[in-house]
Amino acid sequence: MIRALVLLAGLLAGTAAAEAHALRVFARVEGATVSGYGFFIGGGRPHGAAWTATMEGTPLASGETDADGRFAFAAPAEVTGAVAVTIDTREGHRATSTLAPQRFAAAAPAAARGDGAGAASSPAAAPTTDAASDEAPMEPSPAPAGLSPEAGPSPEALAGMVERAVAHAVAPLEERIVALDARLKFTDILSGLFLILGLAGMGLWALGRRR
Amino acid sequence: MHIPDGILSAPVLVGGAVAAAAGVGLALRRIDERAIPRVAILAAVFFAGSLIAVPVGPSSVHLVFGGLMGVMLGLGIFPAVLVALVLQAVLFGFGGLTTLGVNTFNIALPGALLGGLLGPMIRRASPPGAAALAAVAGAGSVVGNGVLVALTLRLSSPDYAPVASVVVATYLPLVLVEGAITAFAAGFLARVKPDALSPQLT
Numbered sequence: 001m002i003r004a005l006v007l008l009a010g011l012l013a014g015t016a017a018a019e020a021h022a023l024r025v026f027a028r029v030e031g032a033t034v035s036g037y038g039f040f041i042g043g044g045r046p047h048g049a050a051w052t053a054t055m056e057g058t059p060l061a062s063g064e065t066d067a068d069g070r071f072a073f074a075a076p077a078e079v080t081g082a083v084a085v086t087i088d089t090r091e092g093h094r095a096t097s098t099l100a101p102q103r104f105a106a107a108a109p110a111a112a113r114g115d116g117a118g119a120a121s122s123p124a125a126a127p128t129t130d131a132a133s134d135e136a137p138m139e140p141s142p143a144p145a146g147l148s149p150e151a152g153p154s155p156e157a158l159a160g161m162v163e164r165a166v167a168h169a170v171a172p173l174e175e176r177i178v179a180l181d182a183r184l185k186f187t188d189i190l191s192g193l194f195l196i197l198g199l200a201g202m203g204l205w206a207l208g209r210r211r
Numbered sequence: 212m213h214i215p216d217g218i219l220s221a222p223v224l225v226g227g228a229v230a231a232a233a234g235v236g237l238a239l240r241r242i243d244e245r246a247i248p249r250v251a252i253l254a255a256v257f258f259a260g261s262l263i264a265v266p267v268g269p270s271s272v273h274l275v276f277g278g279l280m281g282v283m284l285g286l287g288i289f290p291a292v293l294v295a296l297v298l299q300a301v302l303f304g305f306g307g308l309t310t311l312g313v314n315t316f317n318i319a320l321p322g323a324l325l326g327g328l329l330g331p332m333i334r335r336a337s338p339p340g341a342a343a344l345a346a347v348a349g350a351g352s353v354v355g356n357g358v359l360v361a362l363t364l365r366l367s368s369p370d371y372a373p374v375a376s377v378v379v380a381t382y383l384p385l386v387l388v389e390g391a392i393t394a395f396a397a398g399f400l401a402r403v404k405p406d407a408l409s410p411q412l413t
Contacts, residue, residue: 022305044266089270090374192298200251
């Protein structure tokens with residue numbers, strides 16, 4: 001028995017086995033940072049797994065997930081297409097999450113309207129820090145910069161602030177929606193079991209008819 | 212075991228689908244009314260049991276029951292796995308619809324082979340002997356599945372080839388647990404209902 005197990009272990013070591021089922025990636029844009037994490041449906045996070053971010057096929061950033069399966073990188077200065085984040089646990093599990101270009105426009109309107117290319121390319125920023133201050137390095141304090149001294153914030157600055165505030169407020173909801181989406185529902189499990197039962201019944205009926 | 216859509220190359224997908232269809236066709240030609248309820252019960256066991264994923268190391272694993280299905284169903288493992296995988300893909304998005312054939316083949320073939328190879332010995336053995344042989348079938352089916360999955364990934368693209376050290380760290384516990392559970396189930400059946408250990412295909 002033990003010898004058999006040792007043999008099996010040797011076989012496994014020699015043949016690089018792999019299995020893949022339900023890894024998911026949650027990614028969001030917050031200010032100038034794209035952050036998120038991978039998770040397995042049913043529990044667990046892929047820690048120490050390789051992640052890569054690409055925009056239209058060109059690599060943006062890569063690294064390894066931390067102990068909570070998290071990743072973060074600076075959002076591209078110019079968003080020319082959808083940004084895809086892929087997590088690969090290197091044993092067969094791979095999953096990708098794609099952020100549409102509109103997500104970047106909504107999260108960093110100041111950057112999108114920025115003065116030309118590269119205006120908003122800031123180095124990696126912590127997601128919890130004030131995102132606005134990272135978005136436009138050219139202007140030390142972007143929110144007051146939109147204010148004209150006599151007449152309150154300009155409509156563009158106001159719209160930017162509102163969009164950022166909304167993005168910040170809905171971030172936990174987005175996370176919750178992804179989690180709900182990737183949940184095993186008890187009713188689905190039950191319907192699966194009864195579908196199998198029904199198929200068996202149909203098979204028996206078909207066999208009985210043939211006789 | 213659940214390779215998602217969009218990873219494998221077209222020849223691998225088509226090859227897997229053809230092989231799985233052949234297995235299912237062979238099984239359905241030989242199935243009779245005694246075998247259908249058993250195929251359904253084990254399909255249900257596989258469907259529900261493999262939804263329970265346990266985090267291990269950087270990944271998460273779940274039971275496959277390939278060895279047990281191979282011994283109890285013989286070739287009937289093909290339709291059982293196919294039905295369960297269709298439901299998992301449709302209801303939960305595990306695996307994918309284009310990879311159904313490949314996934315079915317990768318799970319069912321090792322089980323069917325080990326069931327055909329060890330099944331006659333298990334049926335002749337005493338309950339403890341049956342349990343020990345079933346442990347080999349259970350553990351071997353996981354190893355066989357892993358080898359086939361690695362092969363299909365590698366055939367599709369060398370980029371997807373898994374890293375051996377990560378795989379061993381993750382799946383060694385699964386091999387041991389799968390072997391132990393298959394041994395427990397087969398040992399119990401050998402004592403109380405030895406008939407259940409022979410596939411009722413005509």
